[in-house]
Amino acid sequence: MPKNKGKGGKNRKRGKNEADDEKRELLFKEDGQEYAQVLRMLGNGRCEAMCIDGIKRLCHIRGKMHKKVWIAAGDIILIGLRDFQDDKGDIILKYMPDEARLLKAYGELPEGTRLNEGIIVDDEDEGAGDDYIEFEDADVDKL
Template sequence: MPKNKGKGGKNRKRGKNEADDEKRELIFKEDGQEYAQVLRMLGNGRCECMCIDGNKRLCHIRGKMHKKVWIAAGDIILVGLRDYQDDKADVILKYMSDEARLLKAYGELPENTRLNEGIVGDLEEDDDNLAEDYVEFEDEDIDRI
């Protein structure tokens, strides 16, 4: 049998993103770039985004970020606009939730932009009202089914 020359398999490669927890410098948009919020993920390294300038664009996730930086619906991203296609853009950077809050505080994002962190808090408040949505069955009803 050949001797194993590597240092590990798939699970070792998964644990390499430990340096992402460090604080990084906040990057602002330049000319040819725009802030956007992800509306939905389309697969194949693409997503549909609503840019701050009001246009809905099909965005392509660049290869350096693909399968390394996970993007979900509701995330704030920085996209590079294309000169030759106005309805398409390229994802350059994903902002973490604290960075997105800073952008909103600096006035880079409009005030009506909903950030992802508020969604979880809304669900916890509705727990009391969930009891009204359920239908209770008697044992006799289950036996008939």
């Protein structure tokens, strides 16, 4: 008879669907912390982020968040700065989209920050909506 080797299957390792993040208190930055926007994910629990102070930093996802909070490019995060390395930091918190909008409304984030990085709006090309071709009935009959 085979022995039981563990405490359960892969579903146990995934954990419960914790929905307590919906109503959490909005955390503002303190000294030694900075807001940033993720530029790209690098793998191995690291990402490249552009901080609000204009410095591009290599950030490490802390162990409490690793494989529990998924971070993607364009997300607004809170970074803990390092005293001994100015170009590196640790990700403390990922802001949900509604929290990021509140931060922008409170003036914590600059006005030029684009919160929805996946949506590209091009203000220069205002006639972009007119990119269609009209066919007349005679043209359709030739096809």
